[in-house]
Amino acid sequence: MKNPHITQNIAFFFLFLATLLIVVPVGFIVFVIIQKGLPAIDWQFLSDIPRHGMRAGGIFPAIVGTVYLVTGTIIFALPIGLLAAIYLSEYSKENLLMRLIKLAIVNLAGVPSVVYGLFGLALFVIFFKFGASILSGSLTLGIMILPIIITTSREALESVPYSFREVSLSLGASKWQTIRNIVLPNAVPGILTGTILGLGRAAGETAPILFTVAAFYLPQLPSSIFDQAMALPYHLYVISTQVPNVDEKIRYGTAFVLLALVLIMNLVAIIIRYKFRKRKKW
Amino acid sequence: MRKLKEFIIEKLILICGLASIFFVVLIFLFLLKEGLAVFSTVSPFKFLFGKNWYPISDPPQLGILPLILGSLLVTLGAAIISIPIGVGCAVYIAEVAPANLKEILKAGIELLAAIPSVVLGFIGMVTLVPFVKTFFHLPTGLTALSGSIMLAFMAMPTIVSIAEDALYSVPKTYKEGAFALGATHWQTIHRVMLPAASRGIVAAIMLGIGRVIGETMAVMMITGNAAVMPNSIFAPVRTLTATIAAEMGEAVVGSEHYFALFAIGIVLFIISFAINVTADLFLHKRQ
Amino acid sequence: MVNPVRNKKLEETSGRNNQETISNGVKFEIHDLNIWFGPAQVIKHVNMEIRSNEILSVIGPANSGKTTFLRALNRLNELNTNYRITGAIELEREDIRGIKVEELRRKIGMVFALPLPLPLSIFDNVAYGIRMHGERGKKKLEEKVEETLRQAYLWEEVKDRLSESAFKLSGGQQQRLCIARTLAVRPEVVLFDEPCSGLDPISTAKVEDAMVKFKEKFTIVLVTNNVKQAARVGDKTAFFLNGELVELDKTDRIFTAPQDKRTDGYVRGKFG
Numbered sequence: 001m002k003n004p005h006i007t008q009n010i011a012f013f014f015l016f017l018a019t020l021l022i023v024v025p026v027g028f029i030v031f032v033i034i035q036k037g038l039p040a041i042d043w044q045f046l047s048d049i050p051r052h053g054m055r056a057g058g059i060f061p062a063i064v065g066t067v068y069l070v071t072g073t074i075i076f077a078l079p080i081g082l083l084a085a086i087y088l089s090e091y092s093k094e095n096l097l098m099r100l101i102k103l104a105i106v107n108l109a110g111v112p113s114v115v116y117g118l119f120g121l122a123l124f125v126i127f128f129k130f131g132a133s134i135l136s137g138s139l140t141l142g143i144m145i146l147p148i149i150i151t152t153s154r155e156a157l158e159s160v161p162y163s164f165r166e167v168s169l170s171l172g173a174s175k176w177q178t179i180r181n182i183v184l185p186n187a188v189p190g191i192l193t194g195t196i197l198g199l200g201r202a203a204g205e206t207a208p209i210l211f212t213v214a215a216f217y218l219p220q221l222p223s224s225i226f227d228q229a230m231a232l233p234y235h236l237y238v239i240s241t242q243v244p245n246v247d248e249k250i251r252y253g254t255a256f257v258l259l260a261l262v263l264i265m266n267l268v269a270i271i272i273r274y275k276f277r278k279r280k281k282w
Numbered sequence: 283m284r285k286l287k288e289f290i291i292e293k294l295i296l297i298c299g300l301a302s303i304f305f306v307v308l309i310f311l312f313l314l315k316e317g318l319a320v321f322s323t324v325s326p327f328k329f330l331f332g333k334n335w336y337p338i339s340d341p342p343q344l345g346i347l348p349l350i351l352g353s354l355l356v357t358l359g360a361a362i363i364s365i366p367i368g369v370g371c372a373v374y375i376a377e378v379a380p381a382n383l384k385e386i387l388k389a390g391i392e393l394l395a396a397i398p399s400v401v402l403g404f405i406g407m408v409t410l411v412p413f414v415k416t417f418f419h420l421p422t423g424l425t426a427l428s429g430s431i432m433l434a435f436m437a438m439p440t441i442v443s444i445a446e447d448a449l450y451s452v453p454k455t456y457k458e459g460a461f462a463l464g465a466t467h468w469q470t471i472h473r474v475m476l477p478a479a480s481r482g483i484v485a486a487i488m489l490g491i492g493r494v495i496g497e498t499m500a501v502m503m504i505t506g507n508a509a510v511m512p513n514s515i516f517a518p519v520r521t522l523t524a525t526i527a528a529e530m531g532e533a534v535v536g537s538e539h540y541f542a543l544f545a546i547g548i549v550l551f552i553i554s555f556a557i558n559v560t561a562d563l564f565l566h567k568r569q
Numbered sequence: 570m571v572n573p574v575r576n577k578k579l580e581e582t583s584g585r586n587n588q589e590t591i592s593n594g595v596k597f598e599i600h601d602l603n604i605w606f607g608p609a610q611v612i613k614h615v616n617m618e619i620r621s622n623e624i625l626s627v628i629g630p631a632n633s634g635k636t637t638f639l640r641a642l643n644r645l646n647e648l649n650t651n652y653r654i655t656g657a658i659e660l661e662r663e664d665i666r667g668i669k670v671e672e673l674r675r676k677i678g679m680v681f682a683l684p685l686p687l688p689l690s691i692f693d694n695v696a697y698g699i700r701m702h703g704e705r706g707k708k709k710l711e712e713k714v715e716e717t718l719r720q721a722y723l724w725e726e727v728k729d730r731l732s733e734s735a736f737k738l739s740g741g742q743q744q745r746l747c748i749a750r751t752l753a754v755r756p757e758v759v760l761f762d763e764p765c766s767g768l769d770p771i772s773t774a775k776v777e778d779a780m781v782k783f784k785e786k787f788t789i790v791l792v793t794n795n796v797k798q799a800a801r802v803g804d805k806t807a808f809f810l811n812g813e814l815v816e817l818d819k820t821d822r823i824f825t826a827p828q829d830k831r832t833d834g835y836v837r838g839k840f841g
Contacts (some may be wrong), residue, residue: 018370087299112496172675204398
């Protein structure tokens with residue numbers, strides 16, 4: 001142990017071990033879900049309604065419900081999140097208000113997801129009388145992913161060189177013209193990345209939709225935003241814990257579809273980010 | 283006309299800029315609105331330190347101490363597992379790993395962060411739970427230990443990425459100075475880099491723990507959900523979050539049970555608020 | 570507004586300038602201008618006037634306040650949040666704080682130190698300002714773009730590639746594109762902030778040629794680190810040191826018979 005190089009080798013070995021302890025299980029999880037889930041996937045599984053008390057049939061209503069929820073979430077969260085990011089990057093000054101806003105964003109990001117569920121229940125379902133519905137669920141998820149959209153969009157806006165703003169203003173363009181014509185177009189890829197990451201999160205969350213939208217078993221498609229809906233993550237929870245004797249194939253298949261959906265969204269976000277970095281002109 | 287349009291847009295931007303503050307306050311107010319009612323039947327002290335959680339007996343007994351201890355036990359276990367592994371992995375990625383491996387590892391960590399908690403809970407149920415059961419010869423694998431292991435995984439992406447950022451932001455000159463004095467790479471890391479990044483690493487750990495306390499689905503699926511005073515990590519426990527998730531569906535709106543679940547929400551909100559504000563102070567002072 | 574004591578001091582330091590009576594040709598009048606960034610005062614008690622259709626060169630060592638002075642004229646300093654200003658800048662006898670800032674900046678164009686094309690096509694770069702001031706007609710835009718590119722001696726080089734990204738041009742071409750972009754909104758004054766600092770000698774000569782021709786139409790204020798450039802193109806030259814205007818006079822006098830020892834030292838290269 002006297003020799004510092006031996007100490008170093010031992011230390012680095014443990015650091016490597018720690019890394020393996022994270023990466024290997026991740027690989028294992030993804031591998032197991034693909035190995036056992038992929039064989040369950042066929043057209044019927046994706047397009048049929050659940051049958052025999054969810055012990056047979058497909059998961060189509062859950063897929064549709066999740067798509068509706070994600071769509072509702074983006075319609076609500078993107079405009080507010082983007083405008084908030086514009087405020088933070090273009091309008092606010094370094095003062096107490098700015099500190100408070102940043103702190104609020106950090107806290108919003110830290111609120112436990114089940115507390116969002118409670119909040120959605122109290123405000124949208126009961127107070128606004130939207131009932132358990134796609135609308136209530138989307139609004140709840142929308143508030144939950146606001147911090148992700150604000151933070152990433154703000155980074156994207158701030159990565160547009162300051163000099164572009166100066167040039168535009170020096171030509172007599174107004175502040176909003178500058179933002180609209182110079183800053184926003186060049187921040188689009190970053191904003192898109194953040195939005196997709198946020199939506200991936202929304203698609204996978206269960207706790208916030210437990211009491212605001214999710215239907216245990218609803219073998220038809222929702223027809224309006226005031227309807228309840230099934231959703232993939234909740235469906236996986238239900239068939240894993242609430243319904244006995246569900247075929248493993250169906251469970252793994254559902255987990256596979258959910259994981260694939262979320263990972264594809266993340267992959268798309270990463271590709272956009274990567275392409276944008278390569279193409280950047282300044 | 284254009285003036286008016288710009289005026290409206292700029293006002294909208296200001297309103298949305300304040301939206302985060304508005305929503306945080308709104309969440310807290312609605313939790314209070316629905317949750318404070320419980321204290322008309324049970325005192326705050328009895329609520330927090332009562333040992334019995336029988337919400338549907340008559341009269342209901344609403345003491346959340348077993349749930350608080352359940353959360354603490356699971357969180358403590360997760361912290362013990364995730365802190366050394368998470369910080370070790372962050373150091374490895376930031377300091378030791380070669381550049382191309384670094385990118386792969388970071389992608390792996392991002393992947394872990396992206397996996398929905400219900401999927402992790404499901405995998406935990408079908409792999410980890412049976413393993414814990416047979417390995418420790420237990421009547422059930424749905425234990426605090428299983429929950430801790432699963433939650434440790436959910437804390438790690440947060441710990442790794444924030445701690446790694448903290449290590450990166452240590453000025454290069456520190457490192458070069460240590461090397462110039464003839465220190466080995468490891469000596470440089472543990473005598474110079476880690477102390478210099480300590481604030482950020484502490485913040486990383488706190489935020490990771492915040493994630494664990496707030497985690498719901500995975501923990502509900504694999505800790506067994508027994509609302510009793512926990513006495514062993516090999517026994518089932520129930521956390522604050524899982525209680526809300528499991529029982530809100532059955533609670534009658536306006537009942538004491540319903541109010542009590544919202545009161546648990548207040549407790550969770552305050553805990554996460556405290557953790558985030560403290561972590562933010564640590565991160566903020568560093569700059 | 571004008572502090573008499575300060576004025577007297579100014580007369581001592583740059584006497585000749587104040588003896589000239591204010592005539593029709595005055596574009597800017599600056600009265601007791603003070604500027605702070607946070608606690609640091611970067612412009613101190615500057616009084617001066619700038620005449621129409623002249624090139625005023627502003628020289629001085631680094632951190633002498635010359636760029637801040639320039640950016641005060643089109644109120645670009647206001648982007649900085651801890652910026653504070655006292656005194657008055659008048660454009661044709663009207664306080665610039667009373668002019669709508671967009672209109673002021675249209676009248677007072679600016680060319681920056683580095684070529685800073687916007688991430689748009691060559692055509693759109695030149696058309697940008699015109700569009701922002703409300704011109705939408707395609708025909709009109711095309712005419713104006715061609716006209717201004719010709720003014721900036723760039724038309725022949727770019728006429729076949731107007732839709733290409735402006736970043737594909739060489740550094741010198743980019744800077745002339747920026748000049749064209751500035752001219753396109755028909756300014757009355759053009760501020761140049763060390764416009765040749767990133768350019769090779771040939772590109773520099775082209776830009777300087779353009780400036781000399783422009784003064785028939787515009788008033789030009791040129792901030793430069795290059796004393797020789799000031800001597801080549803300036804009708805008048807102002808020397809700033811530590812935020813103070815040390816001396817302002819006809820360029821040949823500044824370079825041959827300066828009134829102040831510090832000016833003499835600087836132009837002879839003793840410091841800075």
